Amino acid sequence: MIHKLSLTARLTLFFTALSCLVLLSLGWLIGASIEAHFEEQDHHALSGKLELAQHIIERVNTEQDVARLADQLSEALVGHHDLAITILNNQQKILLASEAIEFPQTQLQQALKSAQKSPHQNVTPALFSWETKGEYYRGLIAIFATKNPAYGPITVAIATDIAHHQAFMASFRKTLWLFVLVAALLTGILAWLAAKRGLRPLSLMRDRAASITASKLDQRLSLDAVPPELAELATSLNQMLARLEEAFQRLSDFSSDLAHELRTPISNLMTQTQVSLSQARDADNYREILESNAEEYSRLASMIADMLFLAKAENGLSLVKVEAVDLVQEVNNLFEFYEALAEEKQIRLQLNLSDETSTIVPADRLMLRRALSNILSNALRYTAHGKSIQVQLQVQLWQHTQYCEIKICNPGPSIPAQHLPRLFERFYRADHARQHSDGEGSGLGLAIVKAIVDGHRGQITVSSENELTCFSILLPVGG
The missing domain is CATH 3.30.565.10 (Histidine kinase-like ATPase, C-terminal domain)
Structure with missing residues (x-):
């Protein structure tokens, strides 16, 4: 047998689920905003380093400039321990590689293709993220031309460790889930209390209705104790009780009248029969008594036929022809x-x-x-x-x-x-x-x-x- 939930339980579950949905949506929105902020922050920092590298690379004119390029870029990144840079010459040989970071080859190839398609235009690099050796990075790849075309182009790949970002987001999600769990429990308790209190008038109406019996049909539900939303229900119930009281009174009167109407002919029949049996009588007396009894039987038959007709009429009178x-x-x-x-x-x-x-x-x-x-x-x-x-x-x-x-x-x-x-x-x-x-x-x-x-x-x-x-x-x- 399926157990039906009470209205209080349904309202509690509804408000709890609704609050969880709102909190999770708000948490997702905040998390997405924070993640977007971190990406924008990293993009701004990496773009600044790329501009610095571009300024140095564009002044390369001789072989000695190429040889000093790695040292110049290393000096430019001093103090930025969370940054990693890889520089490739025009033959894709590594000129500089800080840290043991392997940039995704797919991203490098895409950067080269973009540079080949637009050799005379600076293509804005797209920020990308990847994982290597259990570490998470976010980086940019750009290709810059040198002052002397014979020594270019130079590929610069720069990345930053986003482990601290990941740790922050993990902590944020953990805090969010814990907050949602606690908020759901509190909301459930508050929703239960609010529903219980809000449905109190219904409980009072139920108790009042339970006290109404066949002998107390004159009682009515108080309209002053119910909120406006339940006033119409209380009014309808009072009208129903009034109809029931009227119908019950008619039924009671009908039963009394019926007993009274049937008692008279039956009493006459019993009296006449007992009198006729009290002593021996001739045939004429018996015939007279039987004729009188026949009249009473005819009256009873007519009354019963009329009552059956009315009983059928209550369920919809059938017009035969x-x-x-x-x-x-x-x-x-x-x-x-x-x-x-x-x-x-x-x-x-x-x-x-x-x-x-x-x-x-x-x-x-x-x-x-x-x-x-x-x-x-x-x-x-x-x-x-x-x-x-x-x-x-x-x-x-x-x-x-x-x-x-x-x-x-x-x-x-x-x-x-x-x-x-x-x-x-x-x-x-x-x-x-x-x-x-x-x-x-x-x-x-x-x-x-x-x-x-x-x-x-x-x-x-x-x-x-x-x-x-x-x-x-x-x-x-x-x-």
């Missing part, structure tokens, strides 16, 4: 279905439709009929005798999309405003004034309506004032 549905025809069909109940309660069902309204929408016919039926049955249940239920169809433009609005209004007891936002929750009832003693309805009808409307990418709202309750459904006209 989407087709072009004429809302006018569907509303009229529902009017015919509820005609007998409406006549019994002396309630009029009216459809208001303007001529320009487009009533064709893409929808699942059975699901849409179920949603409209649930709202219309609720309207019939709470509308007083002699009143009328109004159904209005019209086109609305909402968020740049054309919708067909189905508005169902019925007169009756108004729903308090504080109950309206929760009216589409499962088993939620506004108040006892809108419930009947006959126990009709399971409290799932409006929740099913909202699930169906959401599945059609529509919107549903409700308003209730002045003893008039209106449900408004917006369905997109386009597919």
Whole structure:
């Protein structure tokens, strides 16, 4: 199993590596600058000696001058123990060789070739370095013409021992590596302390979040104790906790309501069964008890079916068959279905439709009929005798999309405003004034309506004032 590094460890390693890289880059730059300075210093010193040798060689005119040339150059280098010089005549024979230094033959040949190509020009010699017998040297080679061409040209090779330079650079590199090592350790410790301190608010948020349980969902993270960079995270976590608290409360209420709804029919079934078994009865009594039990079973089956439908809707309602549905025809069909109940309660069902309204929408016919039926049955249940239920169809433009609005209004007891936002929750009832003693309805009808409307990418709202309750459904006209 791969062990993941903590954020503190990652920041520590990052800053340590970054500091090492910066120090090494700085050390390399300083080292290169020092090396370049040493080369420039050696080049300047060797060039000065070459100019001195050139001044002496250019005055050679006779054989006696050639014979005295070595002595003159030796005298010119007195006191410069770190310098070595080799002088060759025009036949490449050694006239003078101080110290037992062998100059690279390749460099000598290159100097001769350059002189042959430009016999009348002074070619600026290039500084070069080499190693011989474990010693390091840096030198220049130049070829000078004499006053008498018969005794020239003369090759002068001059070099200086750079052992002290090498020793200095070796010591510098050793010091640099030691400094980088110590700096890396110190940077790592400081980076760890800084990261630990900088991430302290995260640790506090973690401890605070760990203390939040199902019974303490009302707690929130303090925004005053976190830096601005973490304020948005803390705000998002607080919003998430608020959503969880709300969802948990709804789930708790739903569980309580569900237990209450199931307890009544089950209690009725148990009571009737126990009473029927308490003594012998005739066939008519048993038939009556069974019929009553069948009604309770039917109510339980309907409630379970509705709950399964809502459970599926939470994971995305599947529209089995989407087709072009004429809302006018569907509303009229529902009017015919509820005609007998409406006549019994002396309630009029009216459809208001303007001529320009487009009533064709893409929808699942059975699901849409179920949603409209649930709202219309609720309207019939709470509308007083002699009143009328109004159904209005019209086109609305909402968020740049054309919708067909189905508005169902019925007169009756108004729903308090504080109950309206929760009216589409499962088993939620506004108040006892809108419930009947006959126990009709399971409290799932409006929740099913909202699930169906959401599945059609529509919107549903409700308003209730002045003893008039209106449900408004917006369905997109386009597919």
